[in-house]
Amino acid sequence: MCRLFSLTSSVPISPMRAIEALDVMKEGHDGSGIGLFLTDLAGPFQDSKHLPILSGIFTQSGVLRMEEFMSSQGFTPQYRLTLAPQDTPPPGTPKREVYLSQVFEPPSAWNGLAQEEREVLLTKTRLALRHMGQAEEDMVVFSFWPDVLMIKEVGDPMEIGRYLGLDREEVYAGRILAQGRQNTNYGINLYACHPFFIQGVSTMTNGENTAFVPIKEYLGSQGVPGYEGYQSDSEVFTHILHFTLKGLGLSLEAYKHVITPLQDDDMHAHPDRDVLYTMKQACRRLIIDGPNCVIGCLPDKTMFMVQDRKKLRPGIVGGRPGLFAFSSEACGLDAAIPERDKTKDFQPMHLDTAIVSPDCQEVRICRQTQPLPHLH
Amino acid sequence: MPANTAITPSTLSQRDLPWQIDWDIHTCTLCGRCTAVCPVNAIEFGTFRKRTLFTPPLGLSDNRSQGLQHKPSSSSSIYYGIRQRTDPAYACIGCAMCNMVCPNNAIRPLKSESTDLLRFHRDRGGQPRTRGGRRNSDDSVLDQIKFMRISMLTDPALDAGRHEFELRTLIGRVLPPAEALKTQREKGWMPPVREIYPLMIGSMSFGALSPNMWEGLQMGVAYLNEELGMPVRMCTGEGGCPPRLLRSRFMKYVILQIASGYFGWDEIVHAIPHMKEDPCAVEIKYGQGAKPGDGGLLQWHKVNQLIAAIRGVPPGVSLPSPPTHQTKYSIEEAVAKMIQSMSMAWGFRVPVYPKISASSTSLAVLNNLTRNPYAAGLAIDGEDGGTGAAYNVSMNHMGHPIASNLRDCYLNLVKLGKQNELPIIAGGGTGKNGNLAANAAALIMLGASAVQIGKYVMQAASGCLGSEGDRCNICNIGRCPKGITSQDPRLYRRLDPEQVAERVVDMYVGFDTELKKIVAPLGRSTSLPIGMSDALGIADRSAAERLQIKYVV
Numbered sequence: 011m012c013r014l015f016s017l018t019s020s021v022p023i024s025p026m027r028a029i030e031a032l033d034v035m036k037e038g039h040d041g042s043g044i045g046l047f048l049t050d051l052a053g054p055f056q057d058s059k060h061l062p063i064l065s066g067i068f069t070q071s072g073v074l075r076m077e078e079f080m081s082s083q084g085f086t087p088q089y090r091l092t093l094a095p096q097d098t099p100p101p102g103t104p105k106r107e108v109y110l111s112q113v114f115e116p117p118s119a120w121n122g123l124a125q126e127e128r129e130v131l132l133t134k135t136r137l138a139l140r141h142m143g144q145a146e147e148d149m150v151v152f153s154f155w156p157d158v159l160m161i162k163e164v165g166d167p168m169e170i171g172r173y174l175g176l177d178r179e180e181v182y183a184g185r186i187l188a189q190g191r192q193n194t195n196y197g198i199n200l201y202a203c204h205p206f207f208i209q210g211v212s213t214m215t216n217g218e219n220t221a222f223v224p225i226k227e228y229l230g231s232q233g234v235p236g237y238e239g240y241q242s243d244s245e246v247f248t249h250i251l252h253f254t255l256k257g258l259g260l261s262l263e264a265y266k267h268v269i270t271p272l273q274d275d276d277m278h279a280h281p282d283r284d285v286l287y288t289m290k291q292a293c294r295r296l297i298i299d300g301p302n303c304v305i306g307c308l309p310d311k312t313m314f315m316v317q318d319r320k321k322l323r324p325g326i327v328g329g330r331p332g333l334f335a336f337s338s339e340a341c342g343l344d345a346a347i348p349e350r351d352k353t354k355d356f357q358p359m360h361l362d363t364a365i366v367s368p369d370c371q372e373v374r375i376c377r378q379t380q381p382l383p384h385l386h
Numbered sequence: 387m388p389a390n391t392a393i394t395p396s397t398l399s400q401r402d403l404p405w406q407i408d409w410d411i412h413t414c415t416l417c418g419r420c421t422a423v424c425p426v427n428a429i430e431f432g433t434f435r436k437r438t439l440f441t442p443p444l445g446l447s448d449n450r451s452q453g454l455q456h457k458p459s460s461s462s463s464i465y466y467g468i469r470q471r472t473d474p475a476y477a478c479i480g481c482a483m484c485n486m487v488c489p490n491n492a493i494r495p496l497k498s499e500s501t502d503l504l505r506f507h508r509d510r511g512g513q514p515r516t517r518g519g520r521r522n523s524d525d526s527v528l529d530q531i532k533f534m535r536i537s538m539l540t541d542p543a544l545d546a547g548r549h550e551f552e553l554r555t556l557i558g559r560v561l562p563p564a565e566a567l568k569t570q571r572e573k574g575w576m577p578p579v580r581e582i583y584p585l586m587i588g589s590m591s592f593g594a595l596s597p598n599m600w601e602g603l604q605m606g607v608a609y610l611n612e613e614l615g616m617p618v619r620m621c622t623g624e625g626g627c628p629p630r631l632l633r634s635r636f637m638k639y640v641i642l643q644i645a646s647g648y649f650g651w652d653e654i655v656h657a658i659p660h661m662k663e664d665p666c667a668v669e670i671k672y673g674q675g676a677k678p679g680d681g682g683l684l685q686w687h688k689v690n691q692l693i694a695a696i697r698g699v700p701p702g703v704s705l706p707s708p709p710t711h712q713t714k715y716s717i718e719e720a721v722a723k724m725i726q727s728m729s730m731a732w733g734f735r736v737p738v739y740p741k742i743s744a745s746s747t748s749l750a751v752l753n754n755l756t757r758n759p760y761a762a763g764l765a766i767d768g769e770d771g772g773t774g775a776a777y778n779v780s781m782n783h784m785g786h787p788i789a790s791n792l793r794d795c796y797l798n799l800v801k802l803g804k805q806n807e808l809p810i811i812a813g814g815g816t817g818k819n820g821n822l823a824a825n826a827a828a829l830i831m832l833g834a835s836a837v838q839i840g841k842y843v844m845q846a847a848s849g850c851l852g853s854e855g856d857r858c859n860i861c862n863i864g865r866c867p868k869g870i871t872s873q874d875p876r877l878y879r880r881l882d883p884e885q886v887a888e889r890v891v892d893m894y895v896g897f898d899t900e901l902k903k904i905v906a907p908l909g910r911s912t913s914l915p916i917g918m919s920d921a922l923g924i925a926d927r928s929a930a931e932r933l934q935i936k937y938v939v
Binding site for chain 2: 220221222223227228259260270284285288291292293294295297298299300318319320322
């Protein structure tokens with residue numbers, strides 16, 4: 011079973027802090043990979059917060075092909091951060107040529123476009139690069155989005171963190187999702203590594219989603235750019251969240267109602283039962299069947315954790331004003347925020363969504379039996 | 387056979403029949419129950435003459451022994467017993483009612499091991515064989531499908547006995563999510579959707595079934611709904627609905643069927659203003675898996691006063707429904723207009739869906755329906771479906787298996803992104819060899835939203851004697867020895883509706899446990915695993931490829 015750890019902080023912090031927490035939880039993962047999602051970036055990326063950053067792993071020829079492609083699309087390269095370690099990689103980690111994070115200025119033709127149109131174009135650009143890379147095996151592209159960095163690699167999280175020198179200030183971030191991978195039923199493929207990302211929405215999961223195939227078939231047939239890949243059964247959680255927020259215009263509080271709708275008695279007693287019942291029927295193909303614990307981050311930097319209906323996966327949230335963490339296990343939380351008031355730690359159960367807003371002041375628990383926030 | 391008996395081309399020996407009566411003279415009490423109960427008069431009371439020869443024994447040591455003094459003699463005696471008739475019109479059907487009523491177990495039909503010759507003579511007067519029943523083949527792709535995606539180490543399998551399971555399904559047009567929420571917000575017309583149990587009792591008409599059988603089924607369904615909270619639904623078939631039921635609160639458990647004969651619809655239409663509850667749905671029958679391209683058929687034997695009154699026809703005449711709806715020019719038009727008319731009759735509050743025979747044209751119908759906002763689903767009936775009456779040739783040789791037809795239709799919906807919007811109801815051969823839960827679960831995972839059963843419920847709930855070995859199969863002539871498909875009170879009083887209802891409940895509760903025993907190890911409990919094809923495997927490479935499931939050996 012994978013281990014998950016995320017931090018949301020009002021001041022930028024090192025991603026190594028999350029990786030150290032994963033290391034404490036090492037009994038729960040086999041060190042077969044690490045995935046990092048970093049947003050609310052500090053350092054040099056702070057100056058170009060509105061410009062998209064391309065994150066991925068490239069060969070030298072892949073970098074050239076990428077540059078050629080981006081130039082042909084009208085993108086202008088800006089700040090670039092490359093991690094090209096000279097040391098021998100740790101055991102189990104392949105030797106890569108370039109870990110790249112490159113800021114691009116979009117083509118001037120985009121200036122008049124609406125935000126939604128720009129978002130779709132950014133996604134399509136990322137997908138085009140991904141497909142190019144899959145054909146030639148010279149690039150792996152994780153994200154192309156403003157204020158988002160993603161790093162994924164095969165191997166032990168702690169060793170990779172040191173190997174890549176992730177304690178550098180350029181990658182300090184206010185919000186960090188980190189996953190320590192336990193390789194299970196899918197081959198080690200970087201596209202199968204959590205966290206998954208689409209248009210500012212990122213989630214990571216542990217557990218296995220047994221309803222994966224029907225959900226994948228449904229998402230894949232909705233004609234939304236980016237609903238593809240699915241090298242991991244957990245990627246659907248990210249896309250369902252994206253669908254809930256952007257496709258349906260609902261809030262995070264509705265996500266739990268989509269993936270694990272209320273059952274009869276609770277539904278009848280709910281003040282919003284009519285809309286919830288409609289959602290339950292219309293989004294039936296998005297109902298997950300865990301056990302799963304999902305941790306994610308929204309475009310507005312809200313961070314959350316939900317459990318599936320069975321609540322068979324561990325998950326805990328705690329912290330202090332200014333710094334909160336979501337963790338698979340309490341020991342991870344202890345390692346990252348030892349000074350917190352532990353009596354306020356919370357383990358979300360089958361009806362809960364634990365939410366920390368961007369102001370990072372408190373953990374808010376939203377139970378499915380509560381009224382939905384008013385839709386506007 | 388006496389030497390002077392005329393031998394005609396259709397004269398058959400007992401050996402030429404598919405079923406032979408094995409009668410034991412030593413245990414028979416000559417009570418006559420077997421001959422009285424035989425629904426086809428295949429056996430009759432027989433008087434047999436028997437000659438006995440007496441040869442005096444030879445003495446070895448005495449010349450004056452008897453053998454040389456007396457000639458051998460013979461005498462005749464008479465005994466009584468059971469004679470099997472060999473006239474094709476009276477051939478034994480293997481129902482074994484004789485055995486069931488025999489106090490000493492002295493008589494039973496045995497299936498011939500060789501191919502019978504009766505089949506060549508079942509067209510007396512130029513009238514080919516008609517019968518009820520099924521295809522008479524125990525082949526089943528569904529039986530070969532295994533559920534092999536068992537949650538092991540990475541995720542725990544669930545406890546089928548103690549975990550909570552949400553296994554209901556939706557029948558009705560479900561709008562796409564964004565449109566559904568918009569419609570809900572703007573209080574627009576939302577197509578009616580019913581949340582029901584995924585195993586439905588398929589269409590068997592009042593007329594095809596006896597009143598006791600129908601009442602038993604209805605009582606069982608009502609009990610399942612009201613006492614056990616299982617929203618089981620039953621379709622009427624084409625034959626109308628008893629007026630009291632139409633006006634009762636139990637109407638909500640009933641799916642009304644309209645077919646090309648429109649039998650019973652005069653009564654239904656007149657009852658609409660008096661209905662306390664809307665029916666669950668309306669099913670428009672365009673075809674039936676057992677006899678695709680053929681209309682319904684109720685032979686005159688079964689059209690008594692009651693049936694005639696409910697159907698609005700004169701008694702004692704055969705009621706063949708046309709193969710298609712005669713008032714419509716094309717199927718597209720028929721589907722669109724009939725769905726709309728039926729929806730309108732109940733103020734667009736009742737889901738209306740067509741039922742077709744599985745066929746290579748199913749996809750065309752489905753594609754039509756996806757563009758019809760009023761279509762509430764599609765029921766597809768495979769070749770292994772049953773019928774109360776049809777020509778033997780239709781039953782044995784016409785039709786399309788359900789598995790690949792359903793799969794094609796589901797994958798087509800997936801391609802269109804409408805797999806949640808238009809439920810497919812599959813039927814035809816589910817549980818034909820007794821594996822109801824496994825077959826139903828396989829159909830659901832291949833893409834069915836619900837499964838319809840007919841023959842299985844007749845066998846399980848009322849003891850139908852039919853089997854895939856051409857046993858009994860006389861549903862068409864109203865002589866059902868169990869009283870299930872007869873309209874003769876002397877026969878159907880054998881069937882106690884209360885006991886049928888009990889068996890319906892037992893069957894459903896048992897099925898529910900078995901279904902959980904299948905989905906729990908797959909780690910599924912939060913929703914019905916429609917289209918979970920990754921769970922399925924089959925040891926037949928071609929079938930795996932065709933159904934797009936895993937090939938496992």
